Amino acid sequence: MKVAIIGGGGRVGSCAAYALQLGGIVREIILLDANKATAEGEALDLLHGSAYTADQVIRAGEYADCAAADLVCITAGLRRKPDESRLDLINRNVALFRDIVRQLNEAGLRKDAIVFVVSNPVDILTQLALDDTGLPKNQVIGLGTVLDTSRFCSLIADALELPPTQVRAMILGEHGDTMLPIWSSATVDGVPLTKFPGVTPAFQSQVFARTQKSGAEVISRKGGAGWAVGVGIAEVIHSIALDRRRVLPVSAHVSGLYGINGVCISVPTVVGRTGVIRQYELELWPKEMQGLQTSAKALREVLATVRGK
Structure with missing residues (x-):
């Protein structure tokens, strides 16, 4: 399985990539981030440990790489403040999220691809991903609870x-x-x-x-x-x-x-x-x-x- 992580240079995305590396199940892990250098650094750091973990392809990439992905995991988003509810994030995160989905659509998602939303507020953004990608309901899921x-x-x-x-x-x-x-x-x-x-x-x-x-x-x-x-x-x-x-x-x-x-x-x-x-x-x-x-x-x-x- 080929997995692309959008936001792979951030804390959540990089921790997800590390857990997937240790799991040794997915074949390829691609990290995308607005800060390309950070994504490249995280991918390189993971690659350096691959000899002791699993035989996987781990690299940084672009939206074009998502066209061949079996699963696209979206972790990108603005961080929640200590006194802020997840739903309060919506006004700060919706525009960013919809721009990500737009770029995914332009790159050309596979018809059988799974879109997996982690960004918060996850329930709202999962519904927006369903609205904007046009994928079947079973192929758009969120991390939820x-x-x-x-x-x-x-x-x-x-x-x-x-x-x-x-x-x-x-x-x-x-x-x-x-x-x-x-x-x-x-x-x-x-x-x-x-x-x-x-x-x-x-x-x-x-x-x-x-x-x-x-x-x-x-x-x-x-x-x-x-x-x-x-x-x-x-x-x-x-x-x-x-x-x-x-x-x-x-x-x-x-x-x-x-x-x-x-x-x-x-x-x-x-x-x-x-x-x-x-x-x-x-x-x-x-x-x-x-x-x-x-x-x-x-x-x-x-x-x-x-x-x-």
Whole structure:
């Protein structure tokens, strides 16, 4: 698989490239960035470690290189400020993002290419990518709440002294202020998480509150997220490359599930070689269903404003 990363010279893009290199699954990694020298430097640094990692082609490139890419991952964007919501980014990022998509269209995307949006606000930009590329709905996906879900599971495991890989719990909805935890189906190696000692309503509120603030916490301490989001990006790309059909909370267009229509939002989604294979409507607690619909409503309102510009 040939993967092009737009924004590959930035923190998120370069961490994604590193995770893909360590994964050793994709055949070619191309880094594009507005700062061409930075992309070249990142590609060269990765290339220098290839003898100890995987047999891959790693290089900097141009938009023309995206024409042959199996997957184009867009990480470029302006960084979120510590006190800024992801949706507040929209006025600063939409013009930049749409110009990127325009250049992709001019370069000539493959008809079977996957466009994978990571830039924030990811749900809104995923919908705009769907609007502007004209690709089928299954071929345009966003990172959605994949990172939030990883943070959520990792924090639960840390607090309860459990193996992180055995904790299974999802964050659904918007990647932002209205995201919601799904406790109703959370498990540890198949055992309901709510049955574990210490998993009280107070514990649930505390862990979710920290999950919500995790992005801002990382920004305040080191300037921005990198390693965890890179791992999350690689998880999605590897599921596509190997047709693993993993169930992941990516952002994709929803039509009818959970009473939601006409917006890209994170719901349980089977991700494989053609992108979105299917989406699942799980039985949720009433408050979870209400929260998911509220999240979709908030996104629709912002989307209507953006499309009107």
